[in-house]
Amino acid sequence: MIAAPKTVDELLSRAEQICGLSFAQLAGHLEIPLPLDPVNAKGWMGQLIENALGATSGSRPVPDFEALGIELKTLPLIQDLPKESTFVCSTPIPNVDKSWRESRVYDKLKKVLWVFIEYDKYKPISHRRIGKSILWTMDSQTEAILKQDWEELTEKLALGKFDELSAHHGQYLQIRPKASSSQVFIDVLDSEGQRVKIVPKGFYLRTSFTKEIILGSLNK
Amino acid sequence: MIAAPKTVDELLSRAEQICGLSFAQLAGHLEIPLPLDPVNAKGWMGQLIENALGATSGSRPVPDFEALGIELKTLPLIQDLPKESTFVCSTPIPNVDKSWRESRVYDKLKKVLWVFIEYDKYKPISHRRIGKSILWTMDSQTEAILKQDWEELTEKLALGKFDELSAHHGQYLQIRPKASSSQVFIDVLDSEGQRVKIVPKGFYLRTSFTKEIILGSLNK
DNA sequence: CAGGATCCAGACGTGGATCCGT
DNA sequence: ACGGATCCACGTCTGGATCCTG
Numbered sequence: 001m002i003a004a005p006k007t008v009d010e011l012l013s014r015a016e017q018i019c020g021l022s023f024a025q026l027a028g029h030l031e032i033p034l035p036l037d038p039v040n041a042k043g044w045m046g047q048l049i050e051n052a053l054g055a056t057s058g059s060r061p062v063p064d065f066e067a068l069g070i071e072l073k074t075l076p077l078i079q080d081l082p083k084e085s086t087f088v089c090s091t092p093i094p095n096v097d098k099s100w101r102e103s104r105v106y107d108k109l110k111k112v113l114w115v116f117i118e119y120d121k122y123k124p125i126s127h128r129r130i131g132k133s134i135l136w137t138m139d140s141q142t143e144a145i146l147k148q149d150w151e152e153l154t155e156k157l158a159l160g161k162f163d164e165l166s167a168h169h170g171q172y173l174q175i176r177p178k179a180s181s182s183q184v185f186i187d188v189l190d191s192e193g194q195r196v197k198i199v200p201k202g203f204y205l206r207t208s209f210t211k212e213i214i215l216g217s218l219n220k
Numbered sequence: 221m222i223a224a225p226k227t228v229d230e231l232l233s234r235a236e237q238i239c240g241l242s243f244a245q246l247a248g249h250l251e252i253p254l255p256l257d258p259v260n261a262k263g264w265m266g267q268l269i270e271n272a273l274g275a276t277s278g279s280r281p282v283p284d285f286e287a288l289g290i291e292l293k294t295l296p297l298i299q300d301l302p303k304e305s306t307f308v309c310s311t312p313i314p315n316v317d318k319s320w321r322e323s324r325v326y327d328k329l330k331k332v333l334w335v336f337i338e339y340d341k342y343k344p345i346s347h348r349r350i351g352k353s354i355l356w357t358m359d360s361q362t363e364a365i366l367k368q369d370w371e372e373l374t375e376k377l378a379l380g381k382f383d384e385l386s387a388h389h390g391q392y393l394q395i396r397p398k399a400s401s402s403q404v405f406i407d408v409l410d411s412e413g414q415r416v417k418i419v420p421k422g423f424y425l426r427t428s429f430t431k432e433i434i435l436g437s438l439n440k
Numbered sequence: 441c442a443g444g445a446t447c448c449a450g451a452c453g454t455g456g457a458t459c460c461g462t
Numbered sequence: 463a464c465g466g467a468t469c470c471a472c473g474t475c476t477g478g479a480t481c482c483t484g
Contacts, residue, residue: 035470038458038459039458039459039468039469040469040470041457041458041469041470042456042457042458042459042468042469042470043455043456043457043458043469043470043471044456044457044470044471045456045457046455046456046457047455047456047457047470047471050456064455074456074457076457076458083458084457084458084459084464085458085464085465086457087455087456087457087458089454089455090453090454090455119458166465166466167464167465167466168465174465176464176465176466176467177465177466177467177468178454178455179467179468180467180468180469180470181467181468181469182466182467182468186452186453199466199467200453200454202454202455206464207463207464255448258480258481259446259447259480259481260447260448261447261448261479261480262446262447262448262478262479262480262481263447263448263449263477263478263479263480264448264449264478264479265478265479266477266478266479267448267449267477267478267479270478284477293478294478294479296479296480303480304442304479304480304481305442305443305480306479307477307478307479307480309476309477310475310476310477339480386443386444387442387443387444388442388443394442394443396442396443396444396445397443397444397445397446398476398477399445399446400445400446400447400448401445401446401447402444402445402446404474406474406475419444419445420475420476422476422477426442427441427442
């Protein structure tokens with residue numbers, strides 16, 4: 001167990017230390033076994049890096065580095081561009097986040113340490129490498145768009161318009177299923193106050209969003 | 221997996237069928253392995269009998285036989301008298317049960333199938349036997365006392381008077397710790413609205429109460 | 441001997457994400 | 463290419479209770 005970093009510098013220093021390592025090397029240091037099958041290890045790389053950097057939050061809805069207010073996100077890259085959308089957090093149901101600045105989404109995204117990792121479907125996890133890290137702070141233009149997305153999506157949630165909640169909405173932020181399978185349901189109240197069953201949902205960042213972060217980081 | 225009984229008669233018939241069996245016999249029928257160490261199998265007998273009779277509720281706060289409104293309780297006896305207090309349910313915190321008749325305690329106790337089981341510390345679980353069962357319905361005198369106990373205890377809970385919440389209160393019903401250890405805490409608001417940590421608690425029936433049920437059953 | 445402490449199982453929710461079929 | 467589907471870990475909570483020590 002690695003202690004939480006006390007300062008931002010300490011966190012960034014740790015991130016530099018793991019840059020360039022293969023997952024086999026890092027897992028060896030931490031004495032954590034490598035997974036056999038990538039399909040059954042979807043979150044493994046993210047959790048390994050959490051361990052390596054001393055993230056503490058476990059499964060609580062707070063930033064990974066609570067004292068520093070910094071969230072950790074790994075970002076798989078193919079040829080220096082993000083491959084996938086990025087999960088942000090579950091949608092609170094019933095909706096309890098009152099405003100954008102008080103929302104889980106804002107809390108998770110206001111300051112993020114993005115750790116780039118190599119993605120190659122045909123390379124075993126052990127041989128993939130950890131890349132650079134950048135500490136990113138949400139700027140005001142980005143915030144304006146995320147806020148607008150969040151408010152639009154949150155309104156549909158609050159009003160119980162679950163029919164209209166598909167992944168098609170939102171410029172940067174979208175809502176998609178977040179469950180073990182499409183057979184998992186939770187009970188919620190729909191727009192007419194009736195109990196209905198829906199699949200649990202989560203907020204995700206579109207790939208176009210993280211692509212801009214990558215491009216922005218090149219200018220520094 | 222045994223289906224839920226559709227009628228009270230079906231339930232009572234099943235209870236008669238397992239009466240007299242040893243736990244080794246019943247576990248064998250159900251193809252469930254016997255526990256090695258009694259200390260690590262505190263709830264095992266109760267859950268085995270749930271399986272045998274077709275209880276369905278899992279860990280939800282509803283009666284074991286939901287459709288019949290009947291709760292199942294095993295009661296360990298030493299020489300025909302109950303050995304221990306009986307767990308009823310966790311205390312809802314913050315308190316959401318508004319009245320006695322709407323409370324979890326009432327819901328769990330209004331109708332109970334008590335299944336007596338043999339307790340003998342020096343006999344391996346495999347050789348202990350399942351005893352008779354009685355279907356018990358709360359009568360009005362009993363309800364009056366339980367209601368008074370519940371209201372007294374619930375008021376202390378609602379007011380946040382956790383200092384005064386010991387197992388010393390209540391004639392039939394008492395409050396005791398209900399957690400993995402005394403090191404487990406939850407956050408609650410005390411009588412002055414301050415966040416404090418307490419060990420989770422549960423409602424229990426005193427042994428004197430179940431003793432009266434046993435004695436009452438002899439008169440029939 | 442009873443009040444406080446403890447033990448196991450299973451459902452559930454959140455967080456870590458990537459898979460994969462159209 | 464991306465919207466919908468899926469996979470693992472783990473902490474928490476509730477329900478099943480009995481243990482154990484002063």
